[in-house]
Every structure is written in C-alpha cells, then in structure tokens.
Amino acid sequence: MSDDGKDPLGKMFRGNEEFRQTDFVPNITYWKGIVSGQQPKILWIGCSDSRVNPERITGSAPGELFIQRNIGNAVPLQDWNFTTVLEYALMNLKVEHIVICGHSDCGAIKALDIEDSDYYYIPVWLNNAREAKHRVDSQMKKPVTPEEIHDRYQRIEKENVRLQLEHLKAHPLVKKVCRERRIFFHGLYFNIHDGRLTRIE
C-alpha cells in the first residue's frame, strides 16, 4: 500500500502488471464476456475522495457499477456532466438502482464551514450541499468537544445524502423514467474509520 513518492506513475504501471497477472489473466473468460458491452444494474453517485473507491469497498467486479463521482457526492440539477451520466444510465443502460454514497471525514462537508476562501468554483459547487448543513445546525446545539464536532460532521454527511436523494427524485429525467418503470433509490454511508458501508434511512 505504500508508495515512495518518487515515481507514482511507475508504481501505477507496476500495479497494472500485477493486476494483469493476478486478476485479468486468471479471469480472462469473465473479461472476454464483458468486452462487447456493459450491463451494470447500478448507478453509483459518490464523492471524488480518493479513499472511497466504490468497487473496492463493495467487492464489485468490472461492469457492475456505472459511476459518477464529484465533490461531495452531489446531485446538481444544472450540471451537464452529471446529467449526461444520468441520462446514459437511465435511458441506455436502464439501471434499476441508483446509489448515493456519502462518507465520513468528507472534505466537502468540512468546507461548508469555510466562509472566506480563495477558491472560485468549489464554494459555488458546494451550494448543492449547503442545505444539509443548515438543517443539521438548526436541530442541534453548537458542538464544543472533539466528539461533538465529529458527530456534527457525520450528521451533515448523512443529511447531505438524504438531500441529494431529494434532488435526484426531483430531476426531470428521473421523474420521467419513474413514470415508466420502477427505480430503486439507496442512500449509503461509508465510514473510513472501520471500513463499513451502511444504509442511511
């Protein structure tokens, strides 16, 4: 898992060779089976955070998850990147399940507390999640101890998943498809402290 930091690309190519020998070649029949096309049943919307790799934390095989990752696992109604992924997933792949996965220690959620920043784009993007912070802060007293501060962030991370599910269900494309067939929505939360993935009710 360690990297000497001197040649990260070299580490990636060595990792690729190891992947070929220990995974690709032994499973060549599976790989040949998916060459002609993908048929994932799940659209996964998650955070870009490098510690939350969807396939790795769920044991999913190539071809099983169609993935959109962005800062703060957001569902931005006005974003073309997001909407094209959603359109392809619903109209072409005809996914049956849509997952929104938040996670602990999310930098996007912490950044909601920064009022003066030198960044141009991130604060605007984070407006997609700001309502989650307002909801949680209106329901609890100001945190003081490290435990209370951590608890507040976890609450906002989870509330943000609920908020993005609301955005998703309000999306015109989703509303259109839901009139034609059943789509299952799932809010999930990955805890980096224990590696556990849980449902958000």
Ligand SMILES: [Zn+2]
């Ligand atoms: Zn994150």
